[in-house]
Amino acid sequence: MSSFFTAPGAQKKRKRPSAPEHPKKRATPISTSKPNGKSKGPTTTAKRGDRDESASDSDSDDDESFEGVSDKGDDVDDRSESDEEEETAAERRLRLAERYLENVKETVDEAGFDAADIDRDLIAERLKEDVAEGKGRIYRQLAAELDIGSGIRIFSRCQSKSVTAVASSAPFVYTVTKDLYLHKWRMQDLPQHQFPQSTKRKPKKPQAPPRRKPVLEQWIKGDFKKSRERGYMRHTGQILAVAASSDGKFVVTGGQDRKLIIYDAPTLKPLKVLTHHRDAITGLVFRRGTNQLYSCARDRTVKVWSLDEMAYIETLFGHQDVVVDIDALAQERCVSVGARDRTARLWKVMEETQLVFRGGATDKKSVPPGIDPRSLSNEGSMDRIAMIDDDLFVTGSDNGALCLWSVQKKKPVYIEPLAHGHDPAMLPSEVSASKNPKEEEVPPPSARWVTALKTIPYSDVFFSGSWDGYIRAWRLSDDKRSFESLGVLSNDGSNNGSLVSNGDAQQTGPIQGVINDITLFERGDRGKDGVCVVAAVAQEHRLGRWRTWNKARNGCLIFEVPRMKGITTNGVDGSSENSGDE
Incomplete structure (x- = not known):
């Protein structure tokens, strides 16, 4: 008698079925009821037509559920796509591209343009710029297009103490002061007479000059005396x-x-009101195109916030001294400077890593003529930082040097010493009590700090400020290894036609005071009408009272920098053509 234990091994193995069995579905019993209410009970077989109808119904339901899935889940469906899906990967890419073009057409202002012009120029440039900005590279060459020398200069005075910072969200500009004021200014539009008039008949009376000064729309003020009041x-x-x-x-x-x-x-x-920082907050910046905020403070930390949820996200540690400035662009990363620890740090928020760039170096080889080499002192504090793109950024220091940095190198790629010059040398009698002091006893002229720094994102132009009376524009070289002076925004009053005079001493000549901050925004569609640069001018430095300019007035100084006539830019690679005589 054979049993399981005595049967040969070949008989013990289970045979795998030739075709895979489909999972059995629980079928609902089909009942047939008689007129008297009695039923025959569940039948074991059903008609083929009924089963076909049920199968077709389930297929239609699956199709409807697939169409209802949002585009966010398409990636998941692609990973598990089978041979039964009708839409291929190429068709899906084509469908998403068509949808993207429709969204671009909706955002583009079609007024004054032909449909062919929009499709050929605006949409093509928009696609190229979106790709370039997504890669985090420079895609605009604006240095050859901006007319730095000629522009409109406007000063708007704040009836308050020192203006410490300025921010813009076109057409509004916001300024803050040391006496707890937050001002909201509305910038005036460009004068309409710059554009050709539609009517041929000349007006009988000349048009009134356009109002150029910004309008103070709102303001809000705090109170020093309510520091202990909770809920204020x-x-x-x-x-x-x-x-x-x-x-x-x-x-x-x-x-x-x-x-x-x-x-x-x-x-x-x-x-x-958020009170997560343990010391004074010195810098704020929004991530480009989002409501994600980065803040830095004297507690040596950088914090990340989400204003959509009004919530704190995380804290970034690493600086060994107070963090005095911060900047960010489109990607989820930011850069900061740590004052006297002389380091600039690139924070990769998603990767939870940081890159450290150590300053302190001086370029004594390229000493400008007529400059005492002793004025090129070592770097004591890195005070300002601004990102050009995701790989390049610039810093400004208290020794007057502007440094260009790349994420591929730990040392500066290029150093511009004494970017804003130095103060006049002191007389020997002012520094020594002896009757005949020696030259060695007289200290060298001190360099002017770089107190403000701002870039046009993803372009080759950036601006810097100090207390030398000028906002200086700089041009990045084509090889991205150096930069050169492009000019100054504050002229000496010789170009009277470009100045706006209303009896204010700030309208002509050098700027009186220290430039604490700079902000800018582009005029017109994609900056075709130029760039508006706004500077915060004050009697004192934003972080202290080491020096006071008594002749200065607190307020915001506005420069309307136009585009040069006869220059048109093709694409986003920086190539330009001269359509007229220069």
């Missing part, structure tokens, strides 16, 4: 930083009271 949603210490979101929804300020206050931009109503 305004500042109780000097305001040192301000930032505005690109969508025009939020304005954020930070100051010595360690408060980070979020305002509703249209009304300047305080929405929320």
